[in-house]
Amino acid sequence: MEPILQIKNLTHTYGIGTPFQRSAVEDMSFEVYGGEFLGIIGHTGSGKSTLIQHLNGLLKPTGGQILLNGKDIWAEPKKIRDVRFRVGLVFQYPEYQLFEETVYKDIAFGPTNQGKTGEELDRCVRESARLVGIRDDQLDKSPFELSGGQKRRVALAGVLAMEPEVLILDEPTAGLDPAGRENLMANIRDYHRNKNKTIILVSHSMDEIAQNVDRILVLKSARVLMSGAPAEVFARAEELITAGLDVPQVTRIAMALKARGMDIDPAVYTVEALEQEILALRKGGAPC
Amino acid sequence: MLKDITLGQYFPGTTVAHKLDPRTKILLVVLYIVALFCAKSLVTYGLMALCLAVCVYISKVSIKALVRGLKPVLFIIIFTGILNLFFTPGDRYLVEWGFLHISDTGLRNAVFMVLRIMLLIMGTFLMTYTTSPISLTDGLERLLNGLKKLHVPVHELAMMMSIALRFIPTLIEETDKIMSAQKARGADFESGNLIQKAKALIPILVPLFISAFRRADELATAMECRCYHGGEGRTKLHVLQYQRRDYIALALGVLICAGVIVLRQFGL
Ligand SMILES: Nc1ncnc2c1ncn2[C@@H]1O[C@H](COP(=O)(O)OP(=O)(O)OP(=O)(O)O)[C@@H](O)[C@H]1O
Ligand SMILES: [Mg+2]
Numbered sequence: 001m002e003p004i005l006q007i008k009n010l011t012h013t014y015g016i017g018t019p020f021q022r023s024a025v026e027d028m029s030f031e032v033y034g035g036e037f038l039g040i041i042g043h044t045g046s047g048k049s050t051l052i053q054h055l056n057g058l059l060k061p062t063g064g065q066i067l068l069n070g071k072d073i074w075a076e077p078k079k080i081r082d083v084r085f086r087v088g089l090v091f092q093y094p095e096y097q098l099f100e101e102t103v104y105k106d107i108a109f110g111p112t113n114q115g116k117t118g119e120e121l122d123r124c125v126r127e128s129a130r131l132v133g134i135r136d137d138q139l140d141k142s143p144f145e146l147s148g149g150q151k152r153r154v155a156l157a158g159v160l161a162m163e164p165e166v167l168i169l170d171e172p173t174a175g176l177d178p179a180g181r182e183n184l185m186a187n188i189r190d191y192h193r194n195k196n197k198t199i200i201l202v203s204h205s206m207d208e209i210a211q212n213v214d215r216i217l218v219l220k221s222a223r224v225l226m227s228g229a230p231a232e233v234f235a236r237a238e239e240l241i242t243a244g245l246d247v248p249q250v251t252r253i254a255m256a257l258k259a260r261g262m263d264i265d266p267a268v269y270t271v272e273a274l275e276q277e278i279l280a281l282r283k284g285g286a287p288c
Numbered sequence: 289m290l291k292d293i294t295l296g297q298y299f300p301g302t303t304v305a306h307k308l309d310p311r312t313k314i315l316l317v318v319l320y321i322v323a324l325f326c327a328k329s330l331v332t333y334g335l336m337a338l339c340l341a342v343c344v345y346i347s348k349v350s351i352k353a354l355v356r357g358l359k360p361v362l363f364i365i366i367f368t369g370i371l372n373l374f375f376t377p378g379d380r381y382l383v384e385w386g387f388l389h390i391s392d393t394g395l396r397n398a399v400f401m402v403l404r405i406m407l408l409i410m411g412t413f414l415m416t417y418t419t420s421p422i423s424l425t426d427g428l429e430r431l432l433n434g435l436k437k438l439h440v441p442v443h444e445l446a447m448m449m450s451i452a453l454r455f456i457p458t459l460i461e462e463t464d465k466i467m468s469a470q471k472a473r474g475a476d477f478e479s480g481n482l483i484q485k486a487k488a489l490i491p492i493l494v495p496l497f498i499s500a501f502r503r504a505d506e507l508a509t510a511m512e513c514r515c516y517h518g519g520e521g522r523t524k525l526h527v528l529q530y531q532r533r534d535y536i537a538l539a540l541g542v543l544i545c546a547g548v549i550v551l552r553q554f555g556l
Binding site: 019053056058081084085088089090091094096099109110113114144158159162 | 299466468472498
C-alpha cells in the first residue's frame, strides 16, 4: 500500500531563542496509508496537537519534512491552502470557531473558500450535514442556538464539506456525554466505511481508540513510543502503563484474569474477543 | 506573529529590581520621566542613559528583550527624528539641499528627541518586565488610594485593569487558535485588497467576541459566588510594605532627578 502521508524526522520547537523554548515534537517519523483509520494517543502535553497541525501545514516544521502523496507540502509555500483542503483538520473544541448567521452558511465557509459554487456547494453542505446527523430543518438556524454537541457536529460538517482526502480529528468527543460520544463516533465510523477516506483520530480514551482504529501510534514526551495494530500495542500493556497511559477496560480484565492463572490472551481489547477467549477456556474444561 | 507582542510581559526573576515594592518602581518611573523631560544637554542625557543601563544590569533583563519592546514604536521614533532633523530652524545650517536643510539645532533636537523616546519606553518596559501585572495594579491602587475621598472608584479601576491584563495572553492564545481553525477551512488572511482583508477578519472577530463575552460572564458569576462586592471593607492577602531597599532606591531616584533639575539651572 502507498503511504498518503509520510512524516520524516519531524521536529517542532516552540519559542526558539526565548526563555520559554520547548520541543513539542522531536524527530518523529511514521507513515499514514490511504484509507486507514489511524489512532494517536499520548499523555497530555505529549505533542499530539502540535503534530497534527503540521500535517495540514498550519505549523511549519522547525526540522524534517512532511510528504503528501510523495510531495513535500512546503515545496511551494504559496499553495499551502490546497494542502489544507486535502487534509482536513478538526480542532479540539471546534464549536468555538462557528461565526456565520446560519448553520448552512457556516458549513459552506470551507467549500466556498475552495471555490465551489451553486449545486456542487449545496450538495457538499447537505451531504456533510447528513453525515454528522444534522437535520435539514436545523440548517437555517443560527449555530449559536444549538446545543454544545450539535455545534460540534456543525463544525465537523464544516470540514467534511471540503471533501478532504485525509480527515484529522483532535479529540472529537471531549466533553460530550457517553451517548453523544458513541453517537458521534458512529457517524465518523460510517463516514470512514462509506467514503473509504483516511482518518486520523487523536484521543485520550483508550476504549474509543481500541473500538475504532486499524492502527495506533503512541506518543510519549514528544516522541513516538510505539506503533502498530491494536493487538500489538495492547500486548505491551506494561509499557503503556509506565508511560502514564491507560489500556482498554477489556484488556485490564483480561490481564487480571491472566494474573489469576487463567489461560487468556491479555492483549484482547474488544468485548467479543474476550468472550471468545473465555468460552474457549470453558470448552477446554478449565475451572472458571 | 501575535506572540511577538511583548507589551506588559513579565520576566520572572529574583533580583533587587524584581523585589522592589511596585509602588517604588512606579514612583521611580515617574521620577525618571520627569528627569528625562528636564534633561537638555549631553551630560544629563548621558546620566539618564547611565541610570537605565545600571538598572538593566541589576535586573538581568536581556538587552534583546528591551530592544524588542521598541519595535512597535519604531515608526514614531523615526518619524519624530526626521521631523526634527529637517524642519527645525536654526542659526547655522549644516546641509542645504533643495527645500531640505539640516540646522545645528535640528540635528541636536533630533538626536535628543529620539534618545528621549527610546529611554522613556525602555525605562517603562523595564518596570513591566520586572513587575508582575498583578503587583503593578496593586501598587497603583495603593498609590491612588487618596483619590477615594474624591469618589474616584480606585479599587474598581484597579480590578478592571488587573482583569484586563490577566486576559490579554488568554485572548491572544484564543485568537491564534481561532485563526488556525479558520485557516484549516481555507480562510485567507494575507491576499486581497483592503476590503477583502477586512472581510476576512469576520470569521475571527465573531468567535472571539462571543468567547470574550462568555468569559466575562463566567468570571462575573465566579466572583459573585465568592462574595466579591467591590473594594468596601476588602482586605489584602499581600499587604505592600516598604523595605529598606525601597527607601534607598527612592532616595537615589529623588537625588538624581533633583540633580538633573539643578544642572538644568546651570544650563547643562
Ligand atoms: N503555541 C504554543 N507555544 C508554546 N508552547 C506550546 C504551544 N502549544 C503547545 N505548546 C507546548 O508544547 C507541548 C505539546 O503541546 P500539545 O498541545 O501538542 O500537547 P497535546 O498532546 O495535544 O496535549 P493535550 O492532550 O492536552 O491536548 C506542551 O508542553 C505545550 O506546553
Ligand atoms: Mg491537544
